[in-house]
Amino acid sequence: MNIAIRKLDAAADDFAATLKALLAFDASEDAAIERATADILADVRVRGDAAVLDYTQRFDRLSADSVAALEIGAEELQAALAQLPAARRAALQTAADRVRAYHERQKQECGSDGFLYTEADGTVLGQKVTPLDRVGIYVPGGKAAYPSSVLMNAIPAKVAGVAQVVMVVPTPDGVRNQLVLAAAAMAGVDRVFTMGGAQAVGALAYGTATIAAVDKIVGPGNAYVAAAKRRVFGTVGIDMIAGPSEILIVCDGSTDPDWIAMDLFSQAEHDELAQSILLCPDAAYLEQVEASINRLLPTMPRADVIRTSLTNRGALIKVRDMQQACDIANQIAPEHLEISTEQPQYWADRIRHAGAMFLGRFSSEALGDYCAGPNHVLPTSRTARFSSPLGVYDFQKRSSIIHVSEAGAQTLGRVAAELAYGEGLQAHARSAELRLK
Structure with a gap:
């Protein structure tokens, strides 16, 4: 039985609304x-x-x-x-x-x-x-x-x-x-x-x-x-409150469609709420990937989970060109973004929002999960717009150091006092003024 994965066209009048509905995830508290x-x-x-x-x-x-x-x-x-x-x-x-x-x-x-x-x-x-x-x-x-x-x-x-x-x-x-x-x-x-x-x-x-x-x-x-x-x-x-796992693949149609199908599977097999989306300007290639999905799915031990995930939250999206694919990718702000193209760095330079970017045909997301080196704890549910992967900086804190000299207190004290009086905080002002010569 073939899988009923959505096939969308970015040129359609209702595409924006359809994409918004596809990305929506009910994270309401039980x-x-x-x-x-x-x-x-x-x-x-x-x-x-x-x-x-x-x-x-x-x-x-x-x-x-x-x-x-x-x-x-x-x-x-x-x-x-x-x-x-x-x-x-x-x-x-x-x-x-x-x-x-x-x-x-x-x-x-x-x-x-x-x-x-x-x-x-x-x-x-x-x-x-x-x-x-x-x-x-x-x-x-x-x-x-x-x-x-x-x-x-x-x-x-x-x-x-x-x-x-x-x-x-x-x-x-x-x-x-x-x-x-x-x-x-x-x-x-x-x-x-x-x-x-x-x-x-x-x-x-x-x-x-x-x-x-x-x-x-x-x-x-x-x-x-x-x-x-x-x-x-x-x-x-x-660290974060993580949502379901996500993968967005931007492909120019030059990668083996079996590889792309399996990359979509790699996130879909996490659970039924995981999301796998492919963006490509080549309609014929999208059909090839769909054929690969249907041929390879029965070989997967977690086929039922993958089927549900791709049916409910997956999509194959036809875009006008690669620039539009990048624009949509920035809108989605995915946890994992594969750029499976010729000259992937060219397109990566146009991406502003992604938890992790996997550049080139050989950079499967699975390598990032296990052994590439960068952290696999990543922002989900569009939070890559303002969040970063887990890193060393998450386990450090920063303290400001302020060691004002006697000369510096003369200049800064007058500035601080003036602003403190303006805020109606007289003790602040006097604290600064007491150090003035």
């Missing part, structure tokens, strides 16, 4: 989830370890006498790493090395040492950059394992200089994924607890007798985790 999350967080805040144990037994069917018993020691992490098959360990090591190398470069480029400069009167101004003290990373568990998420969240934190990285990962029925534990060992995670859900977020945010409160929580999770992160924001920092 009232039941919000109530349950609020109750769990309040309970963890009051009862601490006892509440964490109760919810871990209830939701993950994992009994323990103490939260300390939920911690996985460094020895077990190292043992998991040592026991990996050679090929898998080599792949994990390559991915970790590349992620670390990229973020080390990022640290250098984002001014991790801060800056100072001295004005003519001796006043010194600048900025000091310091890492966060303690960070919590949430790694999903249960049906799937995500060692790549461990690397992408923990390594930039460590590169930034975070002293302690605490990982929480649910282990339903006590089943521990060895690849996830190995990734934690390789990334330098300091502590690992087998807990998940809103209770884990609450423990990280508020602290318990066993777990010290962190400064920031990063990493993906289910609806309860997202709701909990939203609620604890302000008490701690968070």
Whole structure:
């Protein structure tokens, strides 16, 4: 049975409205989830370890006498790493090395040492950059394992200089994924607890007798985790509230259509709400990709998920030319943008909004998910218009440095006093004036 993926034409009168409807994602909060999350967080805040144990037994069917018993020691992490098959360990090591190398470069480029400069009167101004003290990373568990998420969240934190990285990962029925534990060992995670859900977020945010409160929580999770992160924001920092995964492919028709079909599948297989869109000026090529989709779909183990995703939220869009494709791409502001064309940099220069750009026919988005090096934690749901990928800068904070000289106080004091009087803040003005000669 052929898939009923939308075929749109950017020249159609109703295209703008149709595209808006296609991109719309109902991120409205589920009232039941919000109530349950609020109750769990309040309970963890009051009862601490006892509440964490109760919810871990209830939701993950994992009994323990103490939260300390939920911690996985460094020895077990190292043992998991040592026991990996050679090929898998080599792949994990390559991915970790590349992620670390990229973020080390990022640290250098984002001014991790801060800056100072001295004005003519001796006043010194600048900025000091310091890492966060303690960070919590949430790694999903249960049906799937995500060692790549461990690397992408923990390594930039460590590169930034975070002293302690605490990982929480649910282990339903006590089943521990060895690849996830190995990734934690390789990334330098300091502590690992087998807990998940809103209770884990609450423990990280508020602290318990066993777990010290962190400064920031990063990493993906289910609806309860997202709701909990939203609620604890302000008490701690968070990375983002991520929506469904997205891929937008801009193609000039020169790439093997099977490759493009599979790239669309690579996001559609995440879940039924994922979005995969192709923009191309060549109508015949769009038909070739559609044929590839229908031929390849039955070979996919997650064919049902892919079918639902492409049917409900996917599209093959005919554009006037490549410039219009870039204009639409900027409007969509996708999480992942593949520019599968000749001279991809030419078109990349015309893109303003994208979480990550994959340039050229050989840059499949899947490489970015695992081992290219740049972070795979990316803004979704058009937030790439104002947000950036997770990076070293997310684990650092900046303090302004103001060292005013006696001479500088004479000039700045008069300016500050004048403005303070204008605002009706006399103590501000007098504070500045007292230092005037």
